[in-house]
Amino acid sequence: MRELGTQLLRWHAADTVYALATVVGVRGSAPFPAGTSMAVDESGAVWGSVSGGCVEGAVYDLCREVIASGAPVRRRFGFSDSDAFAIGLTCGGELDVFVQRITAAERVAVEAGLDSRAAVAVVRDLESGAIATVGPEGAVGEDFDPAIVRLARAMLDIGAGGVRVVGCADRERTVFVTCFAAPPRMIICGATDFAVALARVGRLLGYRVTVCEARPAFADPARIPDAQEVVRQWPDQYLRSTPVDARTVICVLTHDPKFDIPVLVAALRLPVAYVGAMGSRRADRDRRRRLREAGITDDEMRCLRSPIGLELGGQTPEETAVAIGAEIVAVRRGGSALALSATDRPIHPVATDRRAAG
Template sequence: MLELATEITARLARGERFAIATVTAVEGSAPRDPGASMLVGADGRVVGSVSGGCVEAAVHELCERVLAGSRAEHGRFGIDDDSAYAVGLSCGGEIDVFVQEADPGSLDAAPFARALAGASSGLATVVGGPAALVGRVIVPGGADPLTDRELRAAGVRGIRSHRVDAVVAAALATGRSGQVEVDCGGETLVLFCETRLARPRLLVFGAVAFAEALSAAGALAGYRVTVCDPRPAFATAERFPAAAEVVVEWPSRYLARTEVDHRTVVCVLGHDAKTDIPLLAVALALPVGYVGALGSRRTHAERVRMLRAAGVPDADLARLRSPIGLDLGAVTPAETAISILAEVIAVREGRDARPLRESDGPIHARRSRGSAGADAAIVAAADLSVDRSGVRIADLPGGPRDRPRATALAP
């Protein structure tokens, strides 16, 4: 739902009712991930997409049934579902879709407002379990919290509401969207936990022509771009219109004080050792997802020598992507920006960047627990034991298509 935050917020403000269809699980290869949504208004008009076009007509029918009075609808579409084969999922996978009615009385607008502000946001929807709870939206810290009375009225007596909230919060903390099954002592609640993280950061150091191209391409790819250079004549907003901010500061000092996480990309595009060496020493010690530096192989060899002399350990040096980018034969700044972002994506997804025709298996492969780059930090954060509320979280996802399972301890 969160990807349609603009439309949902506007309709809630107008007091409209509508149906919202959300992909809650994916098996095999599919065009869109869990969380992909399609909205159908009372007038039948559609906003969004759950499959890129292959099953939209069938999902539209489910939405119309919900608007006509059905409480909620589930649909599975794919080549193994005989009843849905006619509408086909052309890419060969299966998707589970959950459809619910929405209106100002059933949706807390807070997570949608946070998503519109560019902040991280999350919510959970009960997609399986007692009928009275199916379709219930849970927002951690929201204005309409799940209550013990609701659980008891629905026949759920093996778990307290604050523990369901803890499961939701722990699942959302992974930054992944997926299903979580909560064992409630005879009853099972199936929650679809949906997250929308604030845009990842792309930190570009060196106000050069390559930085202009990379900042534009990075913004198009969904990054919040910062360009940093100590030279005020070069680091100007006019030269970098796609950047969210342009900072005039010594690069290593700026990086040491700025906020980063496992999704952050650091690209060093200058050719000045007096700024690059201290900057890279700081970058390689941080838990960021990617560190790359522009330059020739000779420049790289000299750079490594100087970093070793500065005390950077070999384990950190192994993280340095230099010469930066994939070997695409890039020459121009625009082509170089493409090669850099291609490597960033490959590192993030743990791929070897071969042509698809030379690889086997699904195009949209599941990420493994030991995959490189950002996933290592996600898995480390997800492998929780017992949180303060006494809820044990097990097998949280290493990728967006895994289906996590949560087991609650005795209340």
């Protein structure tokens, strides 16, 4: 939708009614990803594309019908064979396209989603056409059920999008969420065997994974295929020069004081979501003593998860990585880290995103 921002804002200023067609599902080979949009106004002017030409005519006609009726439409377009008059994708894939009319009632939400400076999730109800834009500070537009707003925030947090079904029975709603935000970062310090496994878990959880390693022999991208980047630099120097935010998680796996202490001093003073460090109980006691000698305060120390991970009883690097990933989820979402069978809290409580408190 943001690719059409300039034209949509012109239509809003002119009080123009238009239909917005959005790709909400892709299977197989298709020209454009989910979230791509095309818009058609009352006069028939068209902007954007949903298929690069294959089904544009049919989507255009749908847009004109929706403008006239006001009723949203969801339509699937599949493979078209050798029949020159067939409507479909010659590439062999399938597209789900959702078309809705945009009037004054929806413009506020659309405009909030068009702001290129903001990280937001745009939520559309695929039955009613209701639309809202959800950001860290709240929602603009349709008053969606709190469960949908929580889902949108969680998807925004990891930069994910797609069709989701929320609720059940007569409260079930199918929504499409488009997120305009880069995925959060996981910064792993130390290219150990544990880092190889944790990079895989981090990628599964939706993080953009960076491994920072000062030792040239270990800083080999081929060793850590699930990391989007491997940086050969002292970790504390890297942390002082790379962008982080309130979603960033930092995992120190070197368990070597000459690396650990400088990087943890830097990490514990950054506005990030999680800082964890690997090591034995004895190493942790020594680490905390050194950190206090380096000037780390009690408040800063309470943000340190060390020894890193939940107590799952794992032995292998892969099991340890699962324990670390589980702790990150629990800290960021406010989970108890207990078995669900041992609690009576709601399974899906209100999501949180906070730094750890000891």
